[in-house]
Amino acid sequence: MPPAHPFDFGAIDDDEGDTLHEECGVFGVIGVTDAANFVALGLHALQHRGQEAGGIVTHAPDVGFQSVRRFGYVRDNFTDPETMAMLPGQLGIGHVRYSTAGSKGQTAIRDVQPFFGEFAMGGAAIAHNGNITNANALRRELIERGSIFQSSSDSECIIHLMARSLQKTIPDRMEDALRRVEGAFSIVAMTRTKLIGVRDPLGVRPLVLGRIGDGWALSSETCALDIIGAEFIREIEPGEMIVITDKGIESTYPFRPKRPRFCIFEHVYFSRPDSILGGRSVYETREAIGRELAKEAPVEADLVCPVPDSGTPAAIGFSLESGIPYAMGIIRNQYMGRTFIEPTEQIRNMGVRLKLNVNRALIRGKRVILVDDSVVRGTTSRKIKEMILDAGAREVHFRIASPPTAWPCFYGVDTPQREKLLAATMSEEEMRDHLQVDSLRFISLDGLYRAVGESRGRDASAPQYCDACFSGEYPVEPADMVEQGFRPKTAAE
Template sequence: MITTDPFDDDKLREECGVFGIANVDTASAVVALGLHALQHRGQEAAGITSYDGDHFHSHRAMGHVAGNFDRDEIIRALRGHSAIGHVRYSTTGETALRNVQPLFADLSSGGFAVAHNGNISNAEKLRKDLVRRGSIFQSTSDTETVIHLVATSLYSTLIDRFIDALKQLEGAYSFVCLTSEGMIAARDPLGIRPLVMGMLDDAVIFASESVALDVVGAEFIRSVEPGEIIIVRDGKIRSVKPFAATPPRFCIFEHVYFSRPDSIVDGSSVYSVRKAIGAELARENGIAADLVIPVPDSGVPAAIGYAQESGIPFELGIIRSHYVGRTFIQPSDKVRHLGVKLKHNANKALIEGKSVILIDDSIVRGTTSMKIVQMMRDAGATEVHMRIASPPTRNSCFYGVDTPRRENLLASSKDVDQMCAHIGADSLAFVSIDGLYRALGEAARDDKVPQYCDACFSGDYPTPLTDHAKGSDSDQLQLLGEHLV
């Protein structure tokens, strides 16, 4: 089986998405709708856990939300007025049902279910310590570490045990937890991963993106603050901030690619930011051409911004089919090659005889860009220029985003001219790091205290990376030696 989409193979994967609701009838049905809206954050697996006041109920499955949570009998079985859910693309742990979240355990204080977006960068060290003390793990997910830390904490109350657990974690996390004492939401002290709070009548909702609130008809209240823990119990909301205040470092790539364009993240409209990035690209790296063409779908807002700023017409020069599955059986190499065009095809009548500017969100390995450039040339384009709505991706992410090893990132070993020759374009340019920050409303990047986590571009990692510093991955060791010493 192979991916039929040549573009999906060369994208950074979207980590995970979480959704939770407390104090509503048929909570699991609302969670299922919310997970549909977050499907773009993880297509590997999905799960929902509910609580009816006496018992917890769970259903977890590989695959999409649709097909697993659109049957009445499944939703009816997930009884209760509170529920949490998760869509997964694995960044740690094998692809297996035992790693599908929410994870659940019976603790001395009662049931405890957790859904997590992010990556705990010292989970391996914590896991070894816990196993040495007698913990028995049921998954290979870094998320399970939190359950064991809560279970083994010496504090008396559940919330104090949870805080004790969080204080031992490094990396990025947004948690939504369901317990017999209520629902808990938490965000790491730097706020690297997103988490928002909303209201649906008397119900409280937490979600990775505001678009999930829109889909269920809820009102956006605010973002969960970096380092904040919110407890919902018996209809009452309590906020706890156990960490020392520190400048936040929200993931800048949420604005570039991960989040849906109709979401509000970190207080900004994703769609508006992406258009502003495109305008910055045009101001920084403008070039004469006949058409501005987005690489669907993530390049569309930036291409609109580029076209508006440059005055060059925006056109859909690549047409995407939305009715093709992700994989199919390959009987031969010839069929495999033809499968590339099942999802995307050049609009030849529009492109032939034209010079074009292609707008994409990023270049990772470069294989995607090579195929797109060749697709344009095969369609008769006289010139093919590429403009990228992010700086060169030179470093791996260790905060919940699946990125290739550093040695497989095209920008880690080639300069822009070499990258241009590699993909076969007539010219190639990226938005500058300061241009990206300007699109987000900042004057420029503050090199002393960066306003965002931009480690994939800058190599400036905002937290320790304990597991990777001790690992055997040579490119990780090299990366840490350059940026953390």
């Protein structure tokens, strides 16, 4: 069975398929009492990066490696004393997963990370955030050489590559394996005595280091360090591997240096607003995006309303820059959870109304600016527009805090096929007509770069993000998808 991938979209509920999802978050600690409890708290803070399943692996000298992997929320699986008692030790790692849309209904518990492997020099567990773009080719090669895969995850390739390495230590085997891997990877791994963090040479996905008492923590985001009371020390650098033991931290750079290409959409949507990225508050960056959007796309209106919750900081920035009052015109049902992902047809047809409700008294008779983080397929945007008009709004104007999403992501984000992305087949004006709103404007790519504090350059010295979902310029060729028929952007485009 080939590994699941964001390019495989499948048939799912429109509202679920109209949002981009990060596929996972990773967390690990060493040198703390009851590591599993710290890992569970960290994963809880990273729940926004993956809601389908989670897993924790720990190690204690007297019992060895222990693992618990479950479907569902962290709070439902890793809070009861009986479960946590199964995970003793001062060293542990964890993972939260959001599977690709095409694999829904096919996921087995064996696909849930962290993955574990037993080697001649001892066991190792690994949790991976990102996506391996040459996983199909690696899998074929490994199977031909006798490897037996247990999951459909691209991440399992790393364990098999480590098993075939001739290096003498697990960190060295991991280096050896990752040199064969293309794409994006931020990894938290563990042996019996070591906590390991690795980031790919492009640094596409985030990974940070924290200090808690005499121990250490690795996390996808700084917000997870906050919840356990850890001090944020620094980001793991692109291409860096750190190995943490009771003797301290060893840092190496085992990969050929490349120009970093951090995912710019982490600033727009994926990361929590209370996290720090590149030394900047995500919240402040999103507010700056809203200010830039107001400069680029002004419009006369009575209210600026966010599409909650991801559009809130940008809406505040738009309001501050434009002088148009900010208002909570749409209220989110905070207790929705995922109860209605697979409901009856009648409930499913209610769609967005299960999650969002319009503040009618505020909206009636007003010209409303709705600020959202992105437009993917447009189905949710149309339903929200209809709700606003049903509540009596005079006009509806959409302002989007990212450029048009016209290309799929192959580096760890759940994205529809390109032909299902609205911006891939329509101009901005055609999208406005399709959504049937009074106006629709996206922030420009240059404007987005200005908002994140950089200029969009092409010379070797200029900072550059991965913006492939907007520009179609992929920093690593998606080899597996090209093999399956995907056509990357050409120079003419």
